[in-house]
Amino acid sequence: MAALSEFDIIKQYFSFSGHGIQKSGGVLLGVGDDAAILPSSKTPIVIATDTLIEGVHFPKYFPPKHLASRALGVNISDFAAMGVIPTAMTMALSLTSSDPQWLAEFSKSLAQQCEYYGIALIGGDTTKSPCLSVSLTLLGNTHDEAGSTLRRSAAQDGDDVWVTGSLGKGAAALALLTETIASDEWPCDLAEKENLKESFYAPQPRLDFGVELLTFANAAIDISDGLLADAQHIAEQSQTQLSIMGDLLPLHSGLLSHADPDKIKQWVLSGGDDYELLFTAAPPMAEAIMDLSNKHQLPCHRIGTVKSGSGVKLLGNNWTSFKVEGYQHF
Amino acid sequence: MAALSEFDIIKQYFSFSGHGIQKSGGVLLGVGDDAAILPSSKTPIVIATDTLIEGVHFPKYFPPKHLASRALGVNISDFAAMGVIPTAMTMALSLTSSDPQWLAEFSKSLAQQCEYYGIALIGGDTTKSPCLSVSLTLLGNTHDEAGSTLRRSAAQDGDDVWVTGSLGKGAAALALLTETIASDEWPCDLAEKENLKESFYAPQPRLDFGVELLTFANAAIDISDGLLADAQHIAEQSQTQLSIMGDLLPLHSGLLSHADPDKIKQWVLSGGDDYELLFTAAPPMAEAIMDLSNKHQLPCHRIGTVKSGSGVKLLGNNWTSFKVEGYQHF
Helix, strand or coil: CCCCHHHHHHHHHHHCCCCCHHHCCCCCEEECCEEEEECCCCCCCEEEEEEEEECEECCCCCCCHHHHHHHHHHHHHHHHHCCCCCEEEEEEEEEECCHHHHHHHHHHHHHHHHHCCCCCEEEEEECCCCCEEEEEEEEEECCCCCCCCCCHHHCCCCEEEEECCCHHHHHHHHHHCCCCCCCCCCCCHHHHHHHHHHHHHCCCCCCHHHHCCCEEEEEEECCEEEHHHHHHHHHHHHEEEEEEEEHHEEEHHHHCCCCCCCHHHHHHHHCCCCCCCCCCEEEEHHHHHHHHHHHHHCEEEEEEECCCCEEEEEECCCCCCCCCCCCCCC | CCCCCHHHHHHHHHHCCCCCHHHHCCCECCCCCEEEECCCCCCCCCEEEEEEECCCCCCCCCCHHHHHHHHHHHHHHHHHCCCCEEEEEEEEECCCCHHHHHHHHHHHHHHHHHHCCEEEEEEEEEEEECCCEEEEEEECCCCCCCCCCCCCCHHCCCCCCEEECCCCCCHHHHHHHHHHCCCCCCCCHHHHHHHHHHHHHCCCCCCCCHHCCCCCCCCEEEEECCCHHHHHHHHHHHHCCEEEEHHCEECCCHCCCCCHHHHHHHHHHHHHCCCEEEECHHHHHHHHHHHHHHCCCCCCEEEEEEEEECCCEEECCCCCCCCCCCCCCC
């Protein structure tokens, strides 16, 4: 089997575009030139870059179809946390070899995900590398000309603190995928295990919910570094304190059968990779938020309050001993 | 020395912005949130992504200040080839460790380059990785509302083929940096050697020239894959043939002292990494192009013609034996 050139790879596997962008005027110039061109825009332009590296963000021999769905899900989650719809992206793909089967599975899954979310792949760079990585740069537009988005810096004293979905699943799934766990230590049933793994393979960014949340919420962030680390980001940038009640945290049901409560707490508080939204909103917004929760069939839980002060305070008898820290890369 | 967290690194080293973007309305939201926000834009938006990986695009132990200038130069070169000024960028930086001295030198050089080119660093992702890499995504706007740019697909039958600057320096510099070369094989003097190395450390993208070239040229590409491979891109996308006269190629003066003419030819024709512009223009434009060349003190050479047909034809007694190929990653 002859090795594929960079140009062959781009032509054969990555010359597709999502349909969603057609809504906003189409791509003026896509994959194949020195740069891509998107139409002019009446609303401000939003950009986010996120990188996934083998052995750091996903295990070795991770199936390519899952890598594509995970890369896109993780990146879109940043947009969900801003309340912004992505329309286009560039991809920096670094490969250790040009394996046609790997490329076919990866690009098929990526094309499906792009189609689903209405994102056009407009350019990028495909290179050989000693390690496999995918870095996506997503582009989109704010909802209105004023550039309204949810921001980390917008939490107000007196706000409720909310979280979507359930917590701990990202870290628990990674443990399932990479560690040997005795069945008496964690007698998790098969369906729960599959559910956890699926949340790692294809994180479901809270995109439609995030866009509608714009009307009701003040600050928001997606939980990628871990609940406490991400709460800390909001506290710092909003110059407030986030007070969080441990007993109100929505644990993923698959975690409950684990024998070690400290491990559960660690996964929930600082495991990261949950890709849920942590947001703050004034108390009168609670009803509208619950309506939104019902509309999207996405559970939302009030887990604390915003106060004057700084940092994150974790309350509850069983929780206060936990050291507040997120995932640290270095 | 305590290890730095991802957040420390961003705060300490990468929370700077260039000044140029202020011209176009400023950055609405920069480094520090889930995504960055740029102002709305009356003109189409241009995006390009380029990745540099240790051991692939630059040698191991490459000085961080040179890595920053090279990464930015290489990326801006894509914009030069479109005739577009970049205004902002995101950076995916993958580090094997968090060495404060390395980070200080890298970020200082990056800030200087961003300042020089008027580019704001608006976001990105800093991660730990088994291998060092820098991937930049540059953003900018086309010169006019119609979205005029130089494109690979716009070469016309009868056009002259031109090239800026001199060729072969990218590959020759890499040889100087990574190979042991006997002095009788290549008695290159010290000043020439330094000049070659400098072109590798800090490629000078032909940005201002490229923007003014918009008025006169049809197709353009920057020479990153190698003269013949990049000529092939224009030929393919314009559905024409590029006929290139070997004897008219402007060789970098540092190459002339090399004892092996085949090595020189290889560097010039397929070495790549020259970051000059290869462009086509109608013959009546020659005078205007020479005026532009004088204005920018950038030598320009007519090296061939565009004809009906396909592919790249290399002419000249000493040149025809060369096999037409570019740098292949895989």
